[in-house]
Amino acid sequence: KVKTKIRAPRTKETSNGRLQVDYRLYSGVRNWTLRLSGGKEHIAVIRASGSVRRFRGPLSAPTAGIVAEQLIQRIRSVRESKRYKAVVIRIDSPGGDALASDLLWREIRLLAAEKPVIASLADVAASGGYYIAMAAGTIVAENLTLTGSIGVVKGKFSLGKLYEKIGFNKAIISKGKYAELTAAEQRSFRPEEAELFAKSAQYAYTQFRDKAAYSRSMPIDKMEENAQGRVWTGSEAVSRGLVDAIGGMSRAIAIAKQKANIPLENKVTVVELSRPSPTLPEILTGIGSTLLGVETTVKTLLQDLASSEEIQARMDGIILEKLEDSSYSDPFFTILKDYLGSL
Incomplete structure (x- = not known):
């Protein structure tokens, strides 16, 4: 007898006309199948995830958040290299230290003067996260990306x-x-x-808003309508001129090829220069269930506490929402949540 093994269909069409792909098939996708490897031309991908800070403090994990001094070195190495024809910066950040965000803005502007730079916004690219993104020549966001939040906060x-x-x-x-x-x-x-304090915060806000207007080629009074700490979805940001296109990494890479004069049908080699680091919400909702995750969470939060005296360009509502949903009953996390809410 010959046994015939019947396999479940790898794809099927849903009731709304969309194609549903089996996970095993999806997980088998490799860069070469998407024409993202094997090409002569190289596109660099730099990932920036987590809160923005100037330096890596003694309490922070080596890969925690966006550390300006480290990311600036990476950006400079890409700018000086002739290997990369374009750069995609993948941003997932609620912001953080305003000065660090400004330093990164300047460095990305210098990079964009040398080669095409595309900012690809993930779940959140708000306040300091948007500050970094607006230095790119083109900004791509998902429909539901939370972005904007052009504003600052300072306190003690x-x-x-x-x-x-x-x-x-x-x-x-x-x-x-x-x-x-x-x-x-x-x-x-x-x-x-x-x-x-109020004058200092107002000055920092004015600098942020004016640089946003300059970066997006928008009159200052028009940018003021979009600023003042307002948060927009990706689709809203497109209609307001804060974002150029809707899409994910594949769209960003396609635009990078176009800007670098690489034919769309040609293969390119995408080079990941940094791996995404775990963000605070990820730690609290997933990794934080382990002892290591708790330790990393505490270190990250304490590092943010230590830098809170500086002017901040951040949107902490995302973090607070995750803290509310977390399973921790430890009063220490409640204290930290209350503190973050007071910033």
């Missing part, structure tokens, strides 16, 4: 009541009107300090 701890409760006293000896600006967390702002 006010722990006076906590200190009273635990019986802790802090005395400061200072010289200068604003010497205690961020050091005196045992009290609230004095009127002149609050005014200086």
